[in-house]
Amino acid sequence: MTNFIYAPEIAKLGHVALVSANIEKSLWFFKEILGLEETAVEDGTHYLRGWGDFEHHSLSIRSGDTSYIDHIGWKAKRRDDLEQFASLLEEKGTNVDWIESGVEKGQGRAIRFQLPSGHKFEIYYDMEKPKGEGKNKTLLKNQSHKAWAKGISARxxxxxxxxxxxxxxxxxxxxxxxxxxxxxxxxxxxxxxxxxxxxxxxxxxxxxxxxxxxxxxxxxxxxxxxxxxxxxxxxxxxxxxxxxxxxxxxxxxxxxxxxxxxxxxxxxxxxxxxxxxxxxxxxxxxxxxxxxxxxxxxxxxxxxxxxxxxxxxxxxxx
Missing domain, CATH: 3.10.180.10 (2,3-Dihydroxybiphenyl 1,2-Dioxygenase, domain 1)
Known part of the structure; x- marks a missing residue:
């Protein structure tokens, strides 16, 4: 049994990785209607976030033959929590895969595993926090993007x-x-x-x-x-x-x-x-x-x- 100085903790919901069978319609919906901002496009994956999200992305979208959720990402409270969670999960018989830094744009090292139901979760700690630039730049230092730039403009x-x-x-x-x-x-x-x-x-x-x-x-x-x-x-x-x-x-x-x-x-x-x-x-x-x-x-x-x-x-x- 692993002895922890402290119990590993999840701090918050980070992002959802979506695979879409019609990425053009999905990008139209999330960018133009919902009003999410695109922070990067790399290897066919589009990274989006709301104007009040601070991390690199809260939603990623890539194209696929069918639509599904690749994983749901959660931010740990401490960097050391990744190792702690990996040990805890493996002790309970849950297989853990390590994802190296940079595999997901803007994100550091992470672990992925499945719930008993088969849903795939990811836990990470390090994530870039870019600011909006150009027409997306806000006057507010405590905000990542200009609000109400387009569409519904989800925060x-x-x-x-x-x-x-x-x-x-x-x-x-x-x-x-x-x-x-x-x-x-x-x-x-x-x-x-x-x-x-x-x-x-x-x-x-x-x-x-x-x-x-x-x-x-x-x-x-x-x-x-x-x-x-x-x-x-x-x-x-x-x-x-x-x-x-x-x-x-x-x-x-x-x-x-x-x-x-x-x-x-x-x-x-x-x-x-x-x-x-x-x-x-x-x-x-x-x-x-x-x-x-x-x-x-x-x-x-x-x-x-x-x-x-x-x-x-x-x-x-x-």
């Missing part, structure tokens, strides 16, 4: 939601017990089995959620990727922009779980569902007790507004 990446057709508890337990996430809210069925788990390493209600989807084609699907908008007025503006470009969406509405305003839209290039997300609450209590919801709690997923069951399902593997 930053917010969270990821993954789906599985397998039992949920082994996945959520691995995430909390091995990776150090805290369970914030959860939904159970009539047999008290988890249908959804919302977990975080920050003060957010969730940096990561896991959903049970019996109709999912695999154990490792992507439910959605979320980007943050500052307020409900930004959400209404986003709805106008999507309508003007004849892009269908579901919402706006408000979740009971997380208390956030939502709007769901599908990337036309990859089929990935994107959630635009705002106004959720923050958790500062160190002794927070997870909130339990049941199927009888009709407001859990939709407090008001267009029902989330009407949102188109993401069709890509996670």
């Amino acid at each position: 930053r990446i917010d969270h990821v939601n993954i789906a599985t057709n397998a039992e949920l508890e082994p996945v959520s337990n691995f995430i909390t017990n091995t990776l150090g996430f805290k369970l914030r809210e959860y939904l159970v069925d009539s047999d008290d089995k988890q249908l959804g788990a919302w977990m975080s390493v920050t003060n957010l209600v969730h940096d990561l959620a896991v959903m049970k989807d019996p109709n999912a084609p695999t154990t490792h699907q992507m439910h959605h990727l979320a980007f943050w908008l500052d307020n409900a007025q930004d959400m209404l503006r986003a709805a106008d922009i999507l309508s003007e470009h004849e892009v269908e969406f579901v919402g706006p509405g408000k979740h009971g779980i997380s208390q956030a305003i939502y709007l769901y839209v599908i990337d036309p290039g990859s089929g990935l569902r994107i959630e635009l997300f705002s106004n959720g609450y923050l958790i500062f209590e160190p002794d927070w007790e997870p909130i339990k919801w049941t199927l009888e709690d009709k407001i859990a997923l939709t407090y008001w507004g267009e029902n989330t069951s009407q949102a188109n399902r993401s069709t890509i593997k996670g």
Whole structure:
């Protein structure tokens, strides 16, 4: 058994690596409609981020025969946490692959591994933090890009939601017990089995959620990727922009779980569902007790507004 001076920790969600079957449509959607900024293009991979994201990228997109999520990247709190996590994961029987510095543009050395569900995670520490240049340069020293340059202009990446057709508890337990996430809210069925788990390493209600989807084609699907908008007025503006470009969406509405305003839209290039997300609450209590919801709690997923069951399902593997 490895003895740690401290437990390795994940600091935040870093990025999602998307492979798109129609990269032209995906780039149009993410750059022109969602308003993400492109920081680099290398070996066919486009690196994007929101105007409030500081690291080199929060989304990468490359072309593929089919659409899927190559990996979800998480930033460690300390550089030494990479070795610590690698040892911890291997002790628990999880295979770990080391990714050398520079393989992913702007990123230092990293580890990759799979959850019990098959979802591929990456943990890194070092990442470049370039500033926007030229027309993208902002007057604000505490911001990476000029805001409202184009499209919806999402501020930053917010969270990821993954789906599985397998039992949920082994996945959520691995995430909390091995990776150090805290369970914030959860939904159970009539047999008290988890249908959804919302977990975080920050003060957010969730940096990561896991959903049970019996109709999912695999154990490792992507439910959605979320980007943050500052307020409900930004959400209404986003709805106008999507309508003007004849892009269908579901919402706006408000979740009971997380208390956030939502709007769901599908990337036309990859089929990935994107959630635009705002106004959720923050958790500062160190002794927070997870909130339990049941199927009888009709407001859990939709407090008001267009029902989330009407949102188109993401069709890509996670």
